[in-house]
Amino acid sequence: MRCAARPGGGARSVFRGGIPVFVLSILLLVAAVVLFFVARGQSSGGWKLGAALSALAGVLAGVFACVHVVSAYEVGVPVTFGKVGSPLTSGIHFRSPFTDVTSFSTRPVDLDLHDKDVVEVRSSQGGVLYADVTIKWAVVPANAVELYRLAGNEEAIQSRLVMPDSREIIRNVFAKHTSEEGYASARERIGSEIDSLIKQRLAPRGIDVAAVNLRNVRPSEQLQEQIDKKIQQQQATERAVEAARTAKAEAERKRIEAEGIASANRIIAKSLSDKVLYNQCLDAYREAAKSHPVYAVPCGTNANGSPVIVDGTKN
Known part of the structure; x- marks a missing residue:
């Protein structure tokens, strides 16, 4: 039994000890036969006991070589002389010692696209953004054989199917939105769209996507400078508009005051005799x-x- 770390957590098991154990079983049985014939010419019972133990060990090794255990939350794909068989569910299975079984976990796996794997996207305006995304995916047991034919193992499924398709969809979705929508106003809508499209893309291949989490979106340094300049221009414009509004209000106040004084003077002039x-x-x-x-x-x-x-x- 060989265990290797799974990307994103968990473990997968691939049984490759069938042939060596089967060879050991044959050697033990041959040794038992040899000891048996040697024991016939000897008066000591030790040779007979050794022959019996060798035979018993050979039989046990042969049985062990034909048994494969699929762990809980796993599905196994048997391959005998290049021919792929039906998937094996959790439990004990008897197989040929020449059969190699590749196991796939059916538990969700986290594919984290961040740091060196962060997705670089471009908005509809050409601005560069960096999206941190986590994708929870799992192998559908009924489609394990098709996935084995497409990729071969879990690492290959993730690197050849889940990751490239997800990155393509993420880029395409961001390309339909402006930079401001990407990192601020429409992040929730963009995340929902990415989630839906990734599920639609991977489901026919036998990959169940439980969730797609758009954790963070940040602009590139160049785009951040453009954003800062735009904010400064907007603030300057708002200050200029406010100053113009204040000056207009003051001019209106003075006009009204002057009209009032002039009107009062006219009234006084008419009433003075x-x-x-x-x-x-x-x-x-x-x-x-x-x-x-x-x-x-x-x-x-x-x-x-x-x-x-x-x-x-x-x-």
Whole structure:
């Protein structure tokens, strides 16, 4: 039994000990026969016991060479002299010692496209983005034989089928969206579209995609510089618009104020007559006489204005 690490977690088992164990079984049986004939010419019972033990070990080794155990959550694909047989489900199976069984795990495998495997995509505007994606996939037991013919083992299924198809779909989906949609406004919609298309692509091949998680999207350095410049331009434009709005509001306020003053002056000009002015003059000097003595003042609109005696006790 040989165990190798599975990409993304788990393990897969490939039984390749059938032929060596079968050869060992033949050698033990031959040894048992030899010991048996040697024991016939000897009086000691040790040779007979050795022959019996060799025969028993040979039989057990032969049985072991014909038995293969498929672990839980695995499916095995038997190959005998280049001919692929029906898939083996979990449990004990008897097979020819010349049969090689390749096992595939049916548990979901995580394919992480990040770091050196990050997907470089281009938006509809030509901007470069980097997408970190995790794809959970598993082998459908009924399609294990077809996948074996296509790839050969789990590592090959992932590297030849799951990874290239997924990367192609991710690039195609991002190419339909702008850079801003890719890293901000439409990430959820893009992730859902990628999930749907990958499932549709891999399902007919016998690969069950449980989920596609678009974990992170970041712009390239060049695109980030363009984004920063655009933000600065937008901020400058907003400040200019606000300044223009403020200046316009101030000009409107001054216009309204000037119109109000002009209107008031017109009203005052129409309402002022000689008698009104004469009366206002009397009121003004009457108020002034309360704190400073006033003897006589001319009031009127011209030099003919009559003097007014404010305090009659003084000349």
